Amino acid sequence: MIFSNSRNSKNQRPPFEKWYSYLLFVFIGYCIADLAILAYRDRMLPQSAPAARPKAPPIDTSVNRGAYNSITSRNMFASNGEIPDPLVDKTKGPEAQKEQVPVPSQLPLNLIGTLVHSNPDKSLAAIEVRGKNQVISYTPGKEIEGMASIVRVERQKVIFRNLNSNRMEYIEMKKDGNKVAFGASAVSAGGKEVQKAGDNNFVIKRADLLKYTNDLSSVLMQARAVPNREPGTGNINGFRLLDMQPGSIYEQLGLQRMDVIKSVDGTPVDSPAKAMELYNSLKNSPKVTLQVERNGKNETMTYNIQ
Template structure:
């Protein structure tokens, strides 16, 4: 059989194959021990978003949103408490508490910079700096202190004929039953059913009050008051404003004696009363 290759050629081919195999094995060992498994050592680019963001804290990059807290300014309307209301078609008077002091205000008068503009059955409105504020009436637990509105319906208002208590003439003075004062202290509407009070003004200034009518046989008539009398003072307190008048009214249940100074015609008179 004739040989295809000469022995020298065949030996050279086997030598070359063995050399290639050795090189391949050597490269495999190097790759396994020293080279990275993924081939080229580089960071793979990722399109995933980071779990955090960088934010510049420079104040020039825009205002950081903050939660606003209410600021308590001095002289707030919240410092004023509404204790009592008298509201009629021609007059509005309220009693308020400010800095633990009680004050009676007529429409247009001011407390702590707030002007009384009007009132409803259970609230009063004030104004300041072209703004309007509303204060709700505080209802006392004992039912005292709040003056009923003159707009109360006739069905719910107590009758003037149901007033308990008498006025007894003792000569130089009159004795007034305390239950009578207690009734009028809690039922202001009944006062205006028995007596009419009219303002006395000089220009725009209020100077006092006069009696425009008195119901015949009423407790006020028994007090010795007459139509046309001008009330000047009560227990030494000059009655020349709604403040003064309602200061007397709100304390009427606490008095034991009362001196009423009136002007009748050209004569000034003193009427004395004992309360028991």
């Protein structure tokens, strides 16, 4: 029994032994094919470049000159050196074209003063409606008592549309020979309309006050002021006087450079319109108090009108 078992174990073969010869043939064939490719690779590559494809014809991007007829006919760029006439709607007839030129207005309005801003929409005009003794500040786009709509504010002139006739009209400040002379000439003449009665206490005659309020544009030219804003919030809490003419009404009123005008009679001055309204309200006031911030401290200026 022991002898037979040892004999059987010698006759057994390893698994897959019959496949060894096939695997060897496959490996030899792979090596021969690889060597053949290396030998004939240069002959299998193309010897000449492929034929070039025909190029697409170029696209014509030029524009016919006739496409610019609408521009050249209107002469927008003044090719001949002449400025063309403004475009108007000719379908509305000659009357609609005439209204482009404002005419003097017959409305019961008096122009008291103007403030022309670099932004036309922020310009102001102080206008008095005759018979109401009331001066109101208007900006472009606002209506005046249902009579007119402000179109443009110019220096000493306001252009508006009459809501009744739909015409363009204008009003100007009155030009009379008795206009007050401000600046150095008035100082050299020695004329002072405001008298100092004590510390921060002044007296001014009503007749002199009316001269200033009736010539508001000249008064506004005597000083340069900018809005004073609160740090952090940016809200306007008054107007700071950056500069003023020597001997001007501002100097006579006891104001100094860099003063901040904060309120008039307790009413805050937080906009140019409010400042103009308060200025014109002085006509009928017996006394006016002005709160001024000077060097970080608040001071009260009192003006008695006689």
